[in-house]
Amino acid sequence: MRRVVGALLLCLFWGSAAWGLDVVRDGKPVARIVVPDEADSYTTQAAGWIRDYVKKATGAELAVVPEGQDTGQGPRLALGATKAARQARVRADDLAWDGCRLVVKGDTLFLVGRDEDGVGKADYKAPKGTCRAATAFLEEFCGVRWLAPTPLGEVVPQRRDISVPDDLNRVIVPAFGYANGRLIYGVRTPASYANNFREALRLYTAGGHTWPVFVPLERYYEEHPEYFALINGQRSNSRMNHLCTTNPDVKRLLLEGLRGKFDEGYDWAQLAQSDGYRRCECPNCEAMDNYREWGRGDAFLFKTLAENPCERVLKLHRDIAEQCRRSHPNKKVHLLSYGPTTMPSRAFDKFPDNVVVELCNTDPRVL
Ligand SMILES: [Zn+2]
Structure with missing residues (x-):
């Protein structure tokens, strides 16, 4: 042996x-x-x-x-x-x-x-x-x-x-x-x-926050202040670039901007709200959800926001992703789960299958 x-x-x-x-x-x-x-x-x-x-x-x-x-x-x-x-x-x-x-x-x-x-x-x-x-x-x-x-x-x-x-x-x-x-x-x-x-x-990124890239304040505010969020009775000209997301032209510009990135050759492109998001207080935006002011801590995130998701942004992104799926079926829309979009919609169950979500909050309870 x-x-x-x-x-x-x-x-x-x-x-x-x-x-x-x-x-x-x-x-x-x-x-x-x-x-x-x-x-x-x-x-x-x-x-x-x-x-x-x-x-x-x-x-x-x-x-x-x-x-x-x-x-x-x-x-x-x-x-x-x-x-x-x-x-x-x-x-x-x-x-x-x-x-x-x-x-x-x-x-x-x-x-x-x-x-x-x-x-x-x-x-x-x-x-x-x-x-x-x-x-x-x-x-x-x-x-x-x-x-x-x-x-x-x-x-x-x-x-x-x-x-x-x-x-x-x-x-x-x-x-x-x-x-x-x-x-x-x-x-x-x-x-x-x-x-x-x-x-x-081939990922198009602007550090996540692409609204200011697709609908920039400097380009549109003077002629179209209505594209920007109504805050305390004024159309915001903050450099943070807060948008009125029920304005149909805003939705069109975001869609065109995203499609433009795909046409440039990117495989994934980010679509996400401006950093330090402030909501628009116009009647159309306010009618979409009960999302109001941002808060802090677990009670806000897991109760207030969970029960009152920011549907105006979640639905906007879902609709744009859906239209991209039709025009660019092999591309991916990259959304952020961040700030007001940390918690999922209560109005729809899932995003279309061309969506990739970046989890910015790594708390396991967010999953
Ligand atoms: Zn609005």
């Missing part, structure tokens, strides 16, 4: 040693990194990360070669949307967010991620799965760690060899589509992808 176990261990040992795809052996480069001839800046950057961190770990510098100029033999890392990946049918466009695949076929390790362009100057706010594939390779097979957003938080173990199992077929799909607001690892850094501090979808 002992002999059988010994033979088995020997097989396992020889199996892993003989049947891996070598990237670095005994401190010398074995593989090269092949990138598409028309590599975008993200793929080029990711190739640089692999080259630099492999060198930090082993001292060996892997060559980075455009695919059309690659005349090398032996092991290679094919990064991003190479022709070789297409021919080998290794793809990632079927994965969510910035998902990626790490696959070995023959003497090639394919590192392929779902890549999309961002909107305008915020090009990094989109799925960049090839960057994720590169950092996943560095974490898993080189032991690199980005544990904290400081130079001391980076760990690069020293080693002589790097190899990858030749039956590797790994799919990585992150649980979360994005993190924004506090990008503590910076943007376009390996640590940001490794720690999921990145936006892997």
Whole structure:
């Protein structure tokens, strides 16, 4: 029995040693990194990360070669949307967010991620799965760690060899589509992808509060004061941009603004009330609900607001989302559960299925 176990261990040992795809052996480069001839800046950057961190770990510098100029033999890392990946049918466009695949076929390790362009100057706010594939390779097979957003938080173990199992077929799909607001690892850094501090979808955000973007005071107040909330008998010209939400033109402008963002290329767009929300006291708005002044504490939130939700805003957002669902069926309307919209409507049970709600109050009772 002992002999059988010994033979088995020997097989396992020889199996892993003989049947891996070598990237670095005994401190010398074995593989090269092949990138598409028309590599975008993200793929080029990711190739640089692999080259630099492999060198930090082993001292060996892997060559980075455009695919059309690659005349090398032996092991290679094919990064991003190479022709070789297409021919080998290794793809990632079927994965969510910035998902990626790490696959070995023959003497090639394919590192392929779902890549999309961002909107305008915020090009990094989109799925960049090839960057994720590169950092996943560095974490898993080189032991690199980005544990904290400081130079001391980076760990690069020293080693002589790097190899990858030749039956590797790994799919990585992150649980979360994005993190924004506090990008503590910076943007376009390996640590940001490794720690999921990145936006892997085209999200239009104005810190949540988009009413002032779609119906700005500076543009409309002079000609249309009636678009703005009636407060103490005056149409408000507060910089906080409080709106009269039963005005049909206000509803139209919010809808047009949101649709405009989808037409620009965003997949999700935020629709939410101005920060420091003040209600409009015009008869039409007041007739929609019993929401009155904002209060503090549990009694207000879980009794007063729960029993008297801000229907005027909740219904407005539901109606706009419904119209977006018809015009842009593949897009998402991103609402805030925040301030007056913390508590759900008592007049309707659910938002349409194109709505995503950001929970700003993390008290479990709000769920
Ligand atoms: Zn009003």
